[in-house]
Amino acid sequence: xxxxxxxxxxxxxxxxxxxxxxxxxxxxxxxxxxxxxxxxxxxxxxxxxxxxxxxxxxxxxxxxxxxxxxxxxxxxxxxxxxxxxxxxxxxxxxxxxxxxxxxxxxxxxxxxxxxxxxxxxxxxxxxxxxxxxxxxxxxxxxxxxxxxxxxxxxxxxxxxxxxxxxxxxxxxxxxxxxxxxxxxxxxxxxxxxxxxxxxxxxxxxxxxxxxxxxxxxxxxxxxxxxxxxxxxxxxxxxxxxxxxxxxxxxxxxxxxxxxxxxxxxxxxxxxxxxxxxxxxxxxxxxxxxxxxxxxxxxxxxxxxxxxxx
Amino acid sequence: xxxxxxxxxxxxxxxxxxxxxxxxxxxxxxxxxxxxxxxxxxxxxxxxxxxxxxxxxxxxxxxxxxxxxxxxxxxxxxxxxxxxxxxxxxxxxxxxxxxxxxxxxxxxxxxxxxxxxxxxxxxxxxxxxxxxxxxxxxxxxxxxxxxxxxxxxxxxxxxxxxxxxxxxxxxxxxxxxxxxxxxxxxxxxxxxxxxxxxxxxxxxxxxxxxxxxxxxxxxxxxxxxxxxxxxxxxxxxxxxxxxxxxxxxxxxxxxxxxxxxxxxxxxxxx
Numbered sequence: 001x002x003x004x005x006x007x008x009x010x011x012x013x014x015x016x017x018x019x020x021x022x023x024x025x026x027x028x029x030x031x032x033x034x035x036x037x038x039x040x041x042x043x044x045x046x047x048x049x050x051x052x053x054x055x056x057x058x059x060x061x062x063x064x065x066x067x068x069x070x071x072x073x074x075x076x077x078x079x080x081x082x083x084x085x086x087x088x089x090x091x092x093x094x095x096x097x098x099x100x101x102x103x104x105x106x107x108x109x110x111x112x113x114x115x116x117x118x119x120x121x122x123x124x125x126x127x128x129x130x131x132x133x134x135x136x137x138x139x140x141x142x143x144x145x146x147x148x149x150x151x152x153x154x155x156x157x158x159x160x161x162x163x164x165x166x167x168x169x170x171x172x173x174x175x176x177x178x179x180x181x182x183x184x185x186x187x188x189x190x191x192x193x194x195x196x197x198x199x200x201x202x203x204x205x206x207x208x209x210x211x212x213x214x215x216x217x218x219x220x221x222x223x224x225x226x227x228x229x230x231x232x233x234x235x236x237x238x239x240x241x242x243x244x245x246x247x248x249x250x251x252x253x254x255x256x257x258x259x260x261x262x263x264x265x266x267x268x269x270x271x272x273x274x275x276x277x278x279x280x281x282x283x284x285x286x287x288x289x290x291x292x293x294x295x296x297x298x299x300x301x302x303x304x305x306x307x308x309x
Numbered sequence: 310x311x312x313x314x315x316x317x318x319x320x321x322x323x324x325x326x327x328x329x330x331x332x333x334x335x336x337x338x339x340x341x342x343x344x345x346x347x348x349x350x351x352x353x354x355x356x357x358x359x360x361x362x363x364x365x366x367x368x369x370x371x372x373x374x375x376x377x378x379x380x381x382x383x384x385x386x387x388x389x390x391x392x393x394x395x396x397x398x399x400x401x402x403x404x405x406x407x408x409x410x411x412x413x414x415x416x417x418x419x420x421x422x423x424x425x426x427x428x429x430x431x432x433x434x435x436x437x438x439x440x441x442x443x444x445x446x447x448x449x450x451x452x453x454x455x456x457x458x459x460x461x462x463x464x465x466x467x468x469x470x471x472x473x474x475x476x477x478x479x480x481x482x483x484x485x486x487x488x489x490x491x492x493x494x495x496x497x498x499x500x501x502x503x504x505x506x507x508x509x510x511x512x513x514x515x516x517x518x519x520x521x522x523x524x525x526x527x528x529x530x531x532x533x534x535x536x537x538x539x540x541x542x543x544x545x546x547x548x549x550x551x552x553x554x555x556x557x558x559x560x561x562x563x564x565x566x567x568x569x570x571x572x573x574x575x576x577x578x579x
Contacts, residue, residue, distance in 0.1 A: 171422040174410055178403040185401055188362070189470070190388035190419035248405055248454075 005146045007269040011262030012153040013214045014233065018241070018261040019164060019254065020207030021234030026253070027168075028180040028200050033089030034074045035208045035234060037096030038067040039227035042209025043216035044100045047109040050217075056117040060213045067209020068202040070096060075198030100224055107224040109216075116217035121152035153214070160207070161254050168250060176200050177250075208234070229282045232289050237261035239292040310510045311338040311478055316360055316370030317534075330356040331367070332534040338478075341508040347521045347553065348531035349560065354514045355396075357531070358482050361512065363387040375477040389419025392471030394464065394484040401467030404456030408447060408466065411455055412436050415470030439469060443499065461492025465499055472503050479504065481513040485520075497524070518550035528553075532560050 017039065024032035042063035049059035070092055077088035101107065125148020126133075134141050167173045178186045179196040187193055208230070216222040241260025245252040268285075272278060313336040320328045330353050338344060348354045360367050361374075363384035372380045379387050395401050402411050413427045413436075433451065441448040443465045447458075455463060464484055471479060481500065485493035497520060504511050515521050521528060528545050530538040530553075538556060540548060 167424070169427055170424045171413070171417055171427050172424060174406065174414055174427045175422045178406055178411075178414055181403040181405050182400070184395070185403055186414070187384045188388050188391075188393045188395075188401070189414055189417075190385050191422065192383075192385045 002146050005150050007265055009150045009153050011265035012157045015157050015258040015261035016207050016211035017234045018237035018257040020204045022238050022257045023204035024201055027177055030085055032201055033231055034070055034092045034205055035231045036227045037093035038070045038205040038209045039212035039230045040100045041070055041096050042067050042212030043222035044103040046213030047111055047216050047222035048103050050114050063213035064206045064210045068206040071202035071205030072198055075201035079194035079197050109222045111220050118149055118217045121148050165251055165254050232285055236289050237264050240264050310340045312373040314371040316367040318367050330534050341510055343504055343511040343525040345521050345525040345528045346514045352531040353534040354531050355482055358480050362480055390477040392476030393480045394467045394471050396483040396486050398460035398463040402455045402463050407452050407454055409436055409451040415473045418474050461488050464496045479509045479511040483514050486516055518553045522548050522550045
């Protein structure tokens, strides 16, 4: 049971990553690889700040800001210097590797003896349960500490998702969505599309970095290699989410991305339980995204062919 | 209102694909005048509109609009003064956004966009009124994505969006060319309504000799990046589609003459 709760918790934490990827890939159609670096950046910034005594909420917020800065760099390379979108992301991601090492001072920062958002929510949960360590949930014995972390993370994701939804329906948010949809139109309505892209990629990476900082707090350490393959992971979540909700209505796609992330994490946990080697995880993830990308095309072609026949 | 002074534009200069699209175009539009632009393919009609809209910056010359020198203004800055409808019905709207979201984007053309709520109730009420005037039954479908609409419906909405805030200048780039005849008539009707009601200064490119003869109060004909004819007032009112076709024929003949003459000269001197 605690394994299941852990899976849900990580799924929720990574759903912030999925929301970040959703913003860059889906809203802006911008294949942003920076995310691999900004996951680690968020973890590194938050962990280092907390080790030096900054309060966990403030450190997480700083992680968000650092991610935004990284995203803004990528956006600037793309819009102002006309560098190909993928290459812009690769440049910033590569630079972030060194920057992350500088921030942490070593390749791994443990958070075991430090107060984090996770330990804080554990304490809060225990206090609310008047010191009980376990509780009975429909016949299952559940650790209060695990459960309170899951509740806290769920609340945080709900709040962030709602804020994102509301933001995308403001004047600014709508202009951002239209920029990804039809640049010619939004320019003719007086919007500086370059600024929109920079800002959008910044927000996207803010989400990704926040996700990285929460992940570090949950697993108890920040590691310089923790971001590898995260873009593909986020993309897989978004694609599963789209399949789950099956519409392109804004609110539902956001919910879908969150659900997709949790479901994907669940699938991975099951696969690992069945004996999948963790070393193969990224290969399987990449293979999955590959299939998810080509299957719709394949189906469309098949449908066309049968329509002609 | 709009003053175009001797503008030129060459695309891909110094390459085999070099095209001199605009060669010293001069045009002065008074307040509220509606100018029709016709011309052969590649004559620079659309390029002229794009130069005014700021899709690219001109190589030479000066553009003045509503008292501003906009020659070096980027496209999005000029949008404060200009409303546009494109030839392609897909170009003027954002397909995954709803009708009301598209209109609310247009309701802030050229203004700052902050964290204010995009769809205020008073704005949506006004949208319902305005959209019902299009007589397309779209007023009950304001929440539908624009991607689900037909080309004619999209062009009608794009026209509404371009004129939602009164533009100093309206640019229409063959905005009915991609539509079926019935939708084209409808959109032309709406265009006539809004341009005359709001007394909009308008530049309209068209392929239709019928529209060219019946609409507007001035007509210019372009050829090879230059204005070759300019009809005003009574002369414009007398123009019939056949007159315009005759002018095109003249251009074609002159062209042939040029080419054969060039060939003859080449044979003699080379």
